[in-house]
Amino acid sequence: MLGICVAGRCQEQESSIEDAVEEILATNGDYDPAVLLEQLSDLKECPVHINYGDEKENARLFFLTEFQVMVLTDHVRRNGNVVSLYELALLPAFDRSTVMLMAPYISLQPSGGSDDKRYGRTMITMTASSRFNTADTDEPGARTLLKVRHDGNRISYGITAENDPGEPFTFRKAMGPDFLSGYVMFQGKGLISSVIIGDYWLRAGEGLLFNGSALQGSSLSSPSFMAGRNIASPYSSSAETGFFRGICLTATHDDYHAVFFFSYRLIDAGVMNDADGRACAVSHLITGGIHVTDYQRESRDNLGETVAGLRLSGGTNHYRVGVTSSATLFSLPFQPDMTVPDKIYMFTGDRLLNVAADFKAGTGPFLFFTEAAVSLPGSWAATAGIRARPSPGVTFNILARHLSPQYYAFHAGAFRTGSGSGNETGLSASLHVEAARHLFIIAAADHCRIPLPRYRCSAPSVVSRAEIKGEYRPHENLSLKISYTCSSREYDTGSGTGTPGSETRTRNQFALIFSCSPLSGLSLVSRAAVSSISPSGSQGFLLCQDICLRIRTVPVRLWFRYALCTTDDYESRLYAYENDMLSSFSVPAMYGECTRGSLMISWKPFGHVEIRAKYAIEDMEEDHQRVLKHEIKGQMRVVF
Amino acid sequence: MLRWNAVLFLYFVIAPVLRAGEPLYIPHGAAEAGMAYAVTATPGHWSCFNNQALMTSASGVTVSAAIETRFLMPALSSKGLSAVIAHGRVPLGVTAVHYGNADYYRIMTGLGSAVSLSGGVSLGVQADYITERASGDYRDVSHLTFEAGMVCALSSSVTLGLHIFNPLTALNSLPSSIDAGLQWERTEELLLTLSCSKTTSEPVSIQCGMSWDVAGHLTLRSGYMTSPSSFALGLGWETGPLKTDLGFIVNSITGVTSALTFIWTIK
Numbered sequence: 001m002l003g004i005c006v007a008g009r010c011q012e013q014e015s016s017i018e019d020a021v022e023e024i025l026a027t028n029g030d031y032d033p034a035v036l037l038e039q040l041s042d043l044k045e046c047p048v049h050i051n052y053g054d055e056k057e058n059a060r061l062f063f064l065t066e067f068q069v070m071v072l073t074d075h076v077r078r079n080g081n082v083v084s085l086y087e088l089a090l091l092p093a094f095d096r097s098t099v100m101l102m103a104p105y106i107s108l109q110p111s112g113g114s115d116d117k118r119y120g121r122t123m124i125t126m127t128a129s130s131r132f133n134t135a136d137t138d139e140p141g142a143r144t145l146l147k148v149r150h151d152g153n154r155i156s157y158g159i160t161a162e163n164d165p166g167e168p169f170t171f172r173k174a175m176g177p178d179f180l181s182g183y184v185m186f187q188g189k190g191l192i193s194s195v196i197i198g199d200y201w202l203r204a205g206e207g208l209l210f211n212g213s214a215l216q217g218s219s220l221s222s223p224s225f226m227a228g229r230n231i232a233s234p235y236s237s238s239a240e241t242g243f244f245r246g247i248c249l250t251a252t253h254d255d256y257h258a259v260f261f262f263s264y265r266l267i268d269a270g271v272m273n274d275a276d277g278r279a280c281a282v283s284h285l286i287t288g289g290i291h292v293t294d295y296q297r298e299s300r301d302n303l304g305e306t307v308a309g310l311r312l313s314g315g316t317n318h319y320r321v322g323v324t325s326s327a328t329l330f331s332l333p334f335q336p337d338m339t340v341p342d343k344i345y346m347f348t349g350d351r352l353l354n355v356a357a358d359f360k361a362g363t364g365p366f367l368f369f370t371e372a373a374v375s376l377p378g379s380w381a382a383t384a385g386i387r388a389r390p391s392p393g394v395t396f397n398i399l400a401r402h403l404s405p406q407y408y409a410f411h412a413g414a415f416r417t418g419s420g421s422g423n424e425t426g427l428s429a430s431l432h433v434e435a436a437r438h439l440f441i442i443a444a445a446d447h448c449r450i451p452l453p454r455y456r457c458s459a460p461s462v463v464s465r466a467e468i469k470g471e472y473r474p475h476e477n478l479s480l481k482i483s484y485t486c487s488s489r490e491y492d493t494g495s496g497t498g499t500p501g502s503e504t505r506t507r508n509q510f511a512l513i514f515s516c517s518p519l520s521g522l523s524l525v526s527r528a529a530v531s532s533i534s535p536s537g538s539q540g541f542l543l544c545q546d547i548c549l550r551i552r553t554v555p556v557r558l559w560f561r562y563a564l565c566t567t568d569d570y571e572s573r574l575y576a577y578e579n580d581m582l583s584s585f586s587v588p589a590m591y592g593e594c595t596r597g598s599l600m601i602s603w604k605p606f607g608h609v610e611i612r613a614k615y616a617i618e619d620m621e622e623d624h625q626r627v628l629k630h631e632i633k634g635q636m637r638v639v640f
Numbered sequence: 641m642l643r644w645n646a647v648l649f650l651y652f653v654i655a656p657v658l659r660a661g662e663p664l665y666i667p668h669g670a671a672e673a674g675m676a677y678a679v680t681a682t683p684g685h686w687s688c689f690n691n692q693a694l695m696t697s698a699s700g701v702t703v704s705a706a707i708e709t710r711f712l713m714p715a716l717s718s719k720g721l722s723a724v725i726a727h728g729r730v731p732l733g734v735t736a737v738h739y740g741n742a743d744y745y746r747i748m749t750g751l752g753s754a755v756s757l758s759g760g761v762s763l764g765v766q767a768d769y770i771t772e773r774a775s776g777d778y779r780d781v782s783h784l785t786f787e788a789g790m791v792c793a794l795s796s797s798v799t800l801g802l803h804i805f806n807p808l809t810a811l812n813s814l815p816s817s818i819d820a821g822l823q824w825e826r827t828e829e830l831l832l833t834l835s836c837s838k839t840t841s842e843p844v845s846i847q848c849g850m851s852w853d854v855a856g857h858l859t860l861r862s863g864y865m866t867s868p869s870s871f872a873l874g875l876g877w878e879t880g881p882l883k884t885d886l887g888f889i890v891n892s893i894t895g896v897t898s899a900l901t902f903i904w905t906i907k
Binding site: 388390391393394396398426427429431433443445447448449462464466 | 826827829830832848850852854860862864866869870871873890891892893
């Protein structure tokens with residue numbers, strides 16, 4: 001009935017998420033997949049042992065909802081070990097798409113007899129990478145990343161240290177690396193179920209107030225538009241925004257949970273000075289996390305953000321209710337530039353109070369979820385949806401949302417089309433159908449109205465997206481995926497004085513991915529993509545071949561990629577997810593006349609050590625200017 | 641086999657000369673609206689007037705009243721009455737629809753029938769009389785035209801439907817339209833539909849719909865059409881001989897179109 005496999009593939013993470021990321025990046029330049037992809041990468045390396053029947057362990061699959069975690073745990077406790085992914089898809093609240101999403105991140109290793117968790121698991125990852133090119137457009141230097149992580153039964157801790165290219169490693173008024181993050185987590189078995197000191201992220205309800213990992217907002221063809229379960233989790237990503245720094249305490253009694261948190265963090269912001277040259281206000285936040293130019297260094301840590309909050313939730317197997325509240329205090333007031341159209345409704349002031357209430361109900365074939373939130377100062381937002389499974393093999397999702405332009409939440413991550421927390425009213429729906437044996441079809445559409453100006457559009461506008469995807473997987477070593485995506489947005493036209501005109505730009509993209517494994521240890525992925533932009537008429541074409549070779553006699557694995565791309569301009573650029581270092585990701589944008597090749601090797605000299613090296617070369621020509629880029633990466637990981 | 645060949649021959653001879661514009665016949669039925677009008681192959685009272693061949697799946701006598709308000713503007717509302725009499729081998733359908741207001745209105749009346757051929761194939765045809773009246777100095781016009789449909793059961797669960805409206809564009813200057821659709825009865829409770837339609841001077845529209853019989857008396861529906869790009873939502877409630885359907889079509893630019901239908905079944 002299903003065509004699910006966990007076998008090694010050319011794409012190290014054989015997941016629909018990577019496909020989705022390529023499409024979203026092509027249509028939404030604001031989207032930053034770093035946190036999500038790093039979290040998934042961590043899960044891939046430490047897969048969830050679902051046969052332990054441990055709810056906390058299963059809850060590490062952060063994209064699952066509370067209902068799904070509960071159903072999965074109950075199934076293992078009642079029926080014993082899961083031996084095949086096939087049986088997971090038959091569980092209530094699960095479907096084939098969800099299981100495909102989980103597949104790379106779970107282990108079916110039988111429970112019992114394992115003492116993996118007795119002493120915990122420590123992982124040290126050191127990565128260095130550098131880029132060289134003939135046009136000097138990239139900052140010289142190397143990116144270095146150190147990640148240390150220990151997961152124990154009661155105590156876990158982690159450190160992340162990162163320097164982007166050009167950022168100095170210094171102890172002068174600094175902690176050494178440019179970005180340093182860490183946490184210690186205590187997990188208890190009594191009333192206090194966890195305490196996190198250091199950096200952490202939160203997800204509550206449907207994400208109108210807090211969601212540090214907006215998986216469900218990443219793709220229209222996600223198995224569900226519901227946010228995952230409520231989470232207070234340590235933060236270990238190298239992305240320098242979107243987390244809290246302080247303490248977070250979770251108390252649990254039966255089905256009732258309370259989360260108390262406090263955070264104080266310095267964040268990058270553009271400041272305005274008074275007549276004496278002292279900072280008196282903030283004009284905007286800076287989220288790139290790069291501190292290389294003078295302006296970037298001056299903007300660093302200019303704003304103090306203090307957040308204190310509380311979440312209470314509880315319910316039964318059939319419904320769950322939660323209330324979330326937070327108070328935010330900034331060290332400087334926000335004073336955005338009101339002469340810019342897309343800034344006129346931005347947050348002003350230095351204090352923000354948020355309150356949200358969420359509700360989920362249903363079992364098996366029908367789930368209803370909703371959340372409403374208000375911000376003071378500001379306005380309100382609400383989102384509601386249904387996930388229905390009217391028959392086996394058919395899943396239907398629908399979600400309606402209204403996010404007022406003046407609704408403010410700085411850590412929101414609800415399902416939506418644009419970025420930010422407000423200024424959107426929309427409706428989305430998707431249908432997942434097992435149309436025939438081995439043939440799976442997903443159709444999805446999203447319409448939203450942006451009532452006030454947004455970036456690059458000075459008038460109310462409309463955004464629409466539609467996706468159709470088909471997958472034929474007759475054998476676990478053979479699959480053919482076809483996708484068509486159409487996305488249209490309105491943008492300003494003309495650069496003169498006066499009110500700009502508006503133009504709807506539509507991007508059509510068709511992609512075909514064929515993957516097979518003709519021999520044991522050898523995997524091939526061929527990819528072709530075409531993009532077309534109207535009304536400019538710009539077009540792009542991409543051909544890409546991936547080869548993955550696992551040599552059984554020596555502990556070596558090789559990945560090779562060769563890609564050819566021709567596009568008329570940057571607008572019709574194409575993306576192709578590329579295998580990369582552990583806990584890292586690469587989704588290069590290809591445009592102009594572009595040829596890209598990469599070779600990556602993984603060597604495991606001992607059971608606990610893995611060494612990776614990657615070399616990529618890219619030859620790109622745009623506007624008669626040719627740029628040759630080289631990329632070198634090296635990594636060592638020790639696990640004990 | 642001969643009938644099959646005749647049907648296909650007629651279709652392929654007529655189809656190339658067809659032209660397709662805004663359909664004069666505004667599709668009706670809240671159940672149909674809830675599925676974004678992806679009903680070319682889906683049986684239902686008002687579907688019979690979207691594809692006359694579907695009358696062969698009707699039984700008994702059904703009478704219906706329907707109202708649809710485009711973008712919630714009364715001046716753009718249409719009111720319809722219809723009946724399908726399916727007592728004998730040859731069913732009969734009659735419909736009258738009023739669209740507009742006192743200053744401008746259009747009345748469309750139709751009389752149609754259908755016949756079942758062997759091999760799961762049905763054919764239907766309807767004669768339409770269309771009257772258009774406007775206040776002021778504008779000339780009132782009337783047209784006589786026809787529409788036809790075919791339904792073919794491809795398998796026990798998949799049905800194909802084809803429909804053409806006014807293939808006489810060259811003669812009467814009215815726009816014409818062509819629809820082709822599939823219905824997949826995945827289970828007794830769940831219907832999935834897909835349609836493609838082209839109207840003169842309009843872009844091709846693809847519609848898909850879903851109807852889910854949740855609890856015997858309650859039906860939930862949803863759908864999507866590409867042109868104009870809109871979502872559709874609906875529900876139906878059946879109590880004894882009376883069936884009530886409610887449908888909404890949501891367009892992010894023009895707003896919400898609502899539809900309400902009452903269908904009374906007389907045994």
